[in-house]
């Protein structure tokens with residue numbers, strides 16, 4: 001089986017590529033990635049020379065390129081992760097999110113529709129999506145697969161749009177599509193624009209840790225390798241047209257999470273207890289900030305037997321250990337354009 005995995009040089013994509021390359025020696029894995037600021041081939045150093053792995057640089061918004069790629073490669077399946085993924089960037093540049101997340105997805109669907117004819121119509125198109133399409137929860141309740149879409153940010157609106165197109169291509173053209181909607185991931189190779197790696201990086205460098213609003217927003221955190229394992233199971237076992245929610249049953253208020261992270265960092269860096277927490281700085285809230293996300297993943301658990309493998313405290317320790325052992329990775333990704341982004345997003349947050 002030849003699988004194109006899009007966005008394989010990003011955070012989650014690199015874990016999915018690694019898992020498939022290592023676990024399925026008979027598959028050919030093509031990592032298709034544009035290498036935006038978020039894509040980094042260093043994320044895949046350990047598998048780059050494997051016989052069943054290839055990287056192709058390319059842009060999913062380029063319809064002609066995608067068409068030519070399908071003609072040449074004739075893939076048997078697509079696992080689609082390429083996206084603009086950061087909510088804050090979507091607030092400042094919504095059109096980029098429309099282009100990559102909606103137009104890019106439709107380009108891939110069009111190529112699949114055109115080339116997967118006859119028996120190949122059974123080829124799988126797996127679209128990786130987010131729980132943010134369901135909107136925001138109050139203090140109680142959870143998102144199920146039946147929850148009505150109600151996106152609030154340009155990012156979640158663009159992901160919702162892409163999900164609708166994927167379902168439309170199943171219903172209209174009979175494509176064998178599958179969608180999964182996952183909660184917040186954490187783990188190694190996470191770009192430090194997102195809360196956890198940004199906080200680790202700032203604490204390490206004694207810089208303020210920006211917490212939006214009062215830090216009361218709640219996210220449901222999942223170990224990235226558990227997400228990759230869920231994608232593997234769903235890819236191989238789901239029925240055509242099906243949807244699965246993936247989540248860790250692991251809700252944390254941002255401020256509690258950051259305090260836990262500060263305590264871990266104090267210990268790992270041999271700093272005085274409480275010193276990292278002094279870096280916590282409350283800053284202007286994110287516009288349209290969703291209060292709470294929580295995923296009901298019981299369908300995935302009951303039907304496919306998936307369960308998260310790691311407790312959050314253990315996963316967070318492992319994540320911190322990875323960042324402290326990979327300072328070079330952090331230094332590289334936080335140089336250049338990152339500095340401009342950081343200044344635009346946070347301005348002066350120094351106390």
Ligand code: NAD
Nearest residue numbers: 007009010011012034035036038039059060082083085185
């Ligand atoms: P990421 O930003 O770390 O990586 C995105 C990757 O896509 C990068 O390698 C980038 O170079 C590539 N890319 C972007 N635009 C492209 C284009 N036009 N053509 C080809 N490649 C392009 O993202 P992530 O956090 O790994 O998320 C991966 C997917 O999972 C996304 O679809 C996202 O919506 C979804 N998701 C993420 C989370 C999360 O917590 N991070 C949770 C649920 C779902």
Ligand code: DAU
Nearest residue numbers: 085086087130131132183184193194195210211212217254
């Ligand atoms: O729920 C899944 C989604 O999780 C994915 O679809 C997105 O791609 C992914 O980026 C993530 O979105 P969030 O907006 O929840 O993640 P982020 O790490 O940006 O923020 C987590 C929480 O922390 C959120 O409530 C905003 C807050 N935050 C974030 C940053 C970057 C801060 O308080 N300070 C910050 O500096």
